[in-house]
Every structure is written in C-alpha cells, then in structure tokens.
Amino acid sequence: MNEPATSTLPVQDARIYPRGGLDVLSRTEVARLRDASSGGMHELLRRCALAVLTSGSASDDPRAARDLYPHFDIQVTQQDRGVRIDLQNAPAMAFVDGQIIRGVAELLFAVVRDLAWTAIELGPEYATELESSEGITDAVFGLLRNARVLRPADPNLVVCWGGHSISRDEYLYTKQVGYELGLRGLDICTGCGPGAMKGPMKGATIAHAKQRKTHTRYIGITEPGIIAAESPNPIVNELVIMPDIEKRLEAFVRMAHGIIVFPGGVGTAEEILYLLGILLREENAHVPFPLIFTGPTIAAPYFEQIDRFIRLTLGEAATSRYEIVIGDAPEVAKKMFAGIRQVREARIAHKDSFYFNWGLSIPLEFQRPFVPTHEAMAALDLHHGRPASALAADLRRAFSGIVAGNVKEEGMRRIEQHGPFEIHGAPDMMQALDGLLRAFVEQRRMKIAGEYRPCYRVVA
Incomplete structure (x- = not known):
C-alpha cells in the first residue's frame, strides 16, 4: 500500500x-x-x-x-x-x-460523546442484549437520549432524505421546501451531509429567522462508515453518530413525525425500501406516517422510475404509503404540516410519546447489522413470491452494499481486493434494478466528482 x-x-x-x-x-x-x-x-x-x-x-x-x-x-x-x-x-x-x-x-x-457511549453501552459484554428487537430499539433510544435530542414537545420534526450528489436545480428545490417547512415552524433532520441533506436546513434557517423562531433544530444523524465520506454540513447544530446504518435508519423513523424524500442515489433508495418495508407490515397498517417524494420538474422522470421499481418489487399496496409531489414546494409543506397534525392526534389517542415512536413495529430483520461481503451480497433472495416486507429488507441490503462499495472505506477495500459485488435475482427484478442503477450513474448520483466505477454487477 x-x-x-x-x-x-x-x-x-x-x-x-x-x-x-x-x-x-x-x-x-x-x-x-x-x-x-x-x-x-x-x-x-x-x-x-x-x-x-x-x-x-x-x-x-x-x-x-x-x-x-x-x-x-x-x-x-x-x-x-x-x-x-x-x-x-x-x-x-x-x-x-x-x-x-x-x-x-x-x-x-x-x-x-457518542463513541464513548457506544464503547461502553454497546460493548461486547452487552452483545446478548442486542440479539432481540426490543434490545436494539432500547439501544437506539439510549443513544438518542444520551445525545439529548429526545425532547418532549409538540410533533414538528421533518426528516429529509436525498442524495449528496444532486444537480443545482434539485439542490435549490430542497432549499425551497426547507424554507416552506421553516415558515410553518417545522424543524429539520437529515443525514447531515451536503446536497439534499444541507439544502432543507439552509432554506429553513431563513424561514426560522423570518418567523423569529429562536430554538431551531437542525439534527444530523450519521454513522462511522458514512461520516468520513459525507462530513457534516455547517448548519447542523445537533449531531448524533449511530453505531451502524441499521440503527441510524431506526433513529430516523423513530424520531420523525414525517419524512420527505428528495432525488438521490443508492443511499436514498436504501432509505425508501427500509421505511416502506416497515410500513407495509400488518402491525403498522394504521400508523400515520406522512411520506412525500418530491423534486423539481426536471426530477419527474426520476420519481417515475422509483415508483415503477417499487410497484414491480413491493406491489401496488406500497404506493398507498407515499405521495409524489413535483415542483410545488408550498404544497409539500402544507401536506406535511397536515400529516404531522394527524400524527399528533394518533400519538395522543394511543398514549405514545411525541419524541420517540414506540408504536412503530420494526422487526429484527430490519435491525440486525448487515455486513456486505461478496458472499452476503450474492446470497440475497431477490425473487417474487416473498412477503413485501421481507423482500424490501433484502432489497435494502442490496443498496446498502452498493453504498458501502461506493463510499465506505471497508467496502471500497473489499471491492479492490475481490472485484465488484454480484447481485442475483428474478430476471425482471434484476432488469429493473440494473436500469435504476444505470440511471443513477448517468445522472451522476453515485459520486460528487470523478469517473464512477461500478462496485456491483447485476446478474439475472
């Protein structure tokens, strides 16, 4: 070396x-x-x-x-x-x-603070406590509480997902949506990096200043494998480092009162599949969770392709859990504000906390850390006939592995040593996956700069 x-x-x-x-x-x-x-x-x-x-x-x-x-x-x-x-x-x-x-x-x-807490509270001596779904959720809660981001207050936290490598028009649109959210007193939580993670926070800062909102929250949730590639943007004023991607994703959905998805790449697809896989479970059928996909007019084809991929893999039922709004930032904010009011009413009715969504059922298959080795990636079961939630869990792992190969040092090292990951599955599903990934590459959603070399190979 x-x-x-x-x-x-x-x-x-x-x-x-x-x-x-x-x-x-x-x-x-x-x-x-x-x-x-x-x-x-x-x-x-x-x-x-x-x-x-x-x-x-x-x-x-x-x-x-x-x-x-x-x-x-x-x-x-x-x-x-x-x-x-x-x-x-x-x-x-x-x-x-x-x-x-x-x-x-x-x-x-x-x-x-977070690494010290992880070293002790999630050390090897506590491994058995992290073998159950309840134990993992308790660990997520404990880290968030230790970070002092769980605050009793009316629901107003919007999680924004989207890519770190997006076009200028898409970035400006994320700022417009953040501005409209901020005018309505809503706080922002993102993955803390650049692009669609920075834009909503930047837009909200202006709106919060106009509304004389002094206690503003711009929460960034990351994990050690990601933070080195996506360093926090300067607007983040509350940072939390979760031990792995699965606990990071659980922290997002447990804290969120609603989620907005902007255009992105494989990391954004991973987040979408994670959340839909959870919301499609029967136990969560009646849990209100506003979820909006949005972008500027030029992003309409992007969301059309995402929507087609979801319909093919998870079925038509999955489309009932999200709305697509194109090119209308005020409408996105209005819908999110109305959705969060429903969340508030439901939490009160079920005596659930405002600051941590205990009522959402997250199974162990979504919580157990996935290590994207070549063997693990090739073994993913991406075929029809499986329950939508189970298929979503494996699709999420496939995208997670590509994220690791793209931007995580350990994943990049595996690719350098053994070549691209191979992803196997049903022919129509692999064709759709390959088309989606090719579009991400063509639209430069994989890397901010430089020529992208795929870390994966889709095999029908």
Missing part, C-alpha cells in the same frame, strides 16, 4: 475543554477512546473527528481527508476539571484567529 503524501495544508494544534454532557467520562471510556488496539476506538475517533473538523468539505471520498492530513491526531484525557481534548495537526479551516469555530467544536464534542 502506498504511503499518503505529506500534506502541505495549514494545520494547528489545540487544547479544548468540552461542556454540556461531556464534563465527565469514566476511566474506562477514556481508555477505550485512547486505545487503538483490540477493543479500542482511537482510529475510529480519529477518523470521525477529522470529518467534523473538515465540515463542509465537497469530497465524498472517505480517504481524502486522511490523505490531506496524515499527521492529524486526537487524544481525550479525563482531568479533575473535566474532559480535555488535545488536537495535533488539526485542519486550520476549523479555526478562526487561533480559536476553534464554536459549531465545529460542538460537533467534535458530539463525536467523543
């Missing part, structure tokens, strides 16, 4: 003292954050910290920041006065006149 080139970018050392939930860590937590050996999390901490210190980066290569700042390091120390974080050779872009930017510091504290 080639050694990374020495960076010539400006760097800075710093010593900072977190506050607000990070005043005290146990010796065990600090030891695991410092230790890069077996059971330690130092390399993970270093990678995630570097991602937030380069917040706003336009790259989606998880190795780019590491190669640009090869000598960066972070150390966490517990002192009598609290936690101390030492940064060595940190990106100078995170500082102004020698002081770390406040928002960047808050995101850095969130990284340390």
